[in-house]
Amino acid sequence: xxxxxxxxxxxxxxxxxxxxxxxxxxxxxxxxxxxxxxxxxxxxxxxxxxxxxxxxxxxxxxxxxxxxxxxxxxxxxxxxxxxxxxxxxxxxxxxxxxxxxxxxxxxxxxxxxxxxxxxxxxxxxxxxxxxxxxxxxxxxxxxxxxxxxxxxxxxxxxxxxxxxxxxxxxxxxxxxxxxxxxxxxxxxxxxxxxxxxxxxxxxxxxxxxxxxxxxxxxxxxxxxxxxxxxxxxxxxxxxxxxxxxxxxxxxxxxxxxxxxxxxxxxxxxxxxxxxxxxxxxxxxxxxxxxxxxxxxxxxxxxxxx
Numbered sequence: 430x431x432x433x434x435x436x437x438x439x440x441x442x443x444x445x446x447x448x449x450x451x452x453x454x455x456x457x458x459x460x461x462x463x464x465x466x467x468x469x470x471x472x473x474x475x476x477x478x479x480x481x482x483x484x485x486x487x488x489x490x491x492x493x494x495x496x497x498x499x500x501x502x503x504x505x506x507x508x509x510x511x512x513x514x515x516x517x518x519x520x521x522x523x524x525x526x527x528x529x530x531x532x533x534x535x536x537x538x539x540x541x542x543x544x545x546x547x548x549x550x551x552x553x554x555x556x557x558x559x560x561x562x563x564x565x566x567x568x569x570x571x572x573x574x575x576x577x578x579x580x581x582x583x584x585x586x587x588x589x590x591x592x593x594x595x596x597x598x599x600x601x602x603x604x605x606x607x608x609x610x611x612x613x614x615x616x617x618x619x620x621x622x623x624x625x626x627x628x629x630x631x632x633x634x635x636x637x638x639x640x641x642x643x644x645x646x647x648x649x650x651x652x653x654x655x656x657x658x659x660x661x662x663x664x665x666x667x668x669x670x671x672x673x674x675x676x677x678x679x680x681x682x683x684x685x686x687x688x689x690x691x692x693x694x695x696x697x698x699x700x701x702x703x704x705x706x707x708x709x710x711x712x713x714x715x716x717x718x719x720x721x722x723x724x725x726x727x728x729x730x731x732x733x734x
Contacts, residue, residue: 431455431522432560433470435510435530439554450558453508458520459544461511467544468510468519469533474592477502477658478532478550490535497656499711507533509549510557522559529554586617586632589657596661596708597668603707604672612668615639628667630660639663644670645723662712666705669716673700698724 436450453470461467477495484501486494493503512519513527533539535548597612606612615628628641636653637660643650654660677683677696687695698720706713 431520433468434558434560435508435528435555436558437556438530455520456507457539459509459539459541461544462546463515465512465515466518466520467512469507469539470510471507472505474595475504475506478505478534478552493534493536503532503534505532505534507536507539509533509538509544513554519557524556524558526557527554528557589630589632589637589660590617592657592661593664596665599708600665600668600672600704603704604676606672613671614668615641615664628664641667644719645726662709662715665708665712666716666719669704670697670701672704673697676700 431454433453433455434450435453438451452473454473455468455470457469458466459469479499480489480501480503482500484494486501489503493506495502495504509531510519511529511531513529517526519526519528529551530553531549531551533549538545538548593614597614601612613628615630618629618631628639630637630639632638636655637657638651638653639660640649640651641663642648652663674697677692677700680692680696682696683692702713702717702720705716
């Protein structure tokens, strides 16, 4: 196997566009109809591929199909990497190799001797870097998707920690922070968190439980979900809010004597929404709804005349 990074994704879906660099593990190489060898790789972090609203579960691999508030989707664990420049050997260690990325829709593609174009869909262009110290050697057999955790299930603590690190690193890059540790980060707890300071999460029975301060009530609150993406949103939303307030208090407006209410309305709240939206516009919409609720609840009640 070899470890690679996909970076500078262009023209692709949001889950890839919002990723500074997507790590992947090359599993094997398969010849395509053009004669070039195409790499099949497993993404370190699965992504959602949106399907038409009429899509039915029976028409797709059961372990990949899911449905959420936005409609049906497939969890994509594998991608095919195609050389954009004909004749390029993608298996030879190099950096900045121009590639096309296709989502692999059916993992049985890896059981064949040639690449089946009907089992994948082109989604993006990007650049490929081989990580130093690794050599390419195909696995003896294609992995069984049934052995992987599917989308709605909470993954292991180590996998969740890695995703939290990547999301906070992205937020740090957006905010031009030099040290990722300056962002608030929840602690993993082996047992349910009860009356502990700061944010924390636990993993139990396929559910992730997240304890943090409720911005609307100012009191601790515990939420739970089976979707790690939702946990990541909660964490990024909290970190972005803290970052926005920190920026507001350090701004020239603060040093010139602007009131806390003015800083909140003109600096902190817009920055909070902007930081979250920069990672995921759908997340940004949720944060904006929270902000609108916060502003509405903070308005003084009008006295009856």
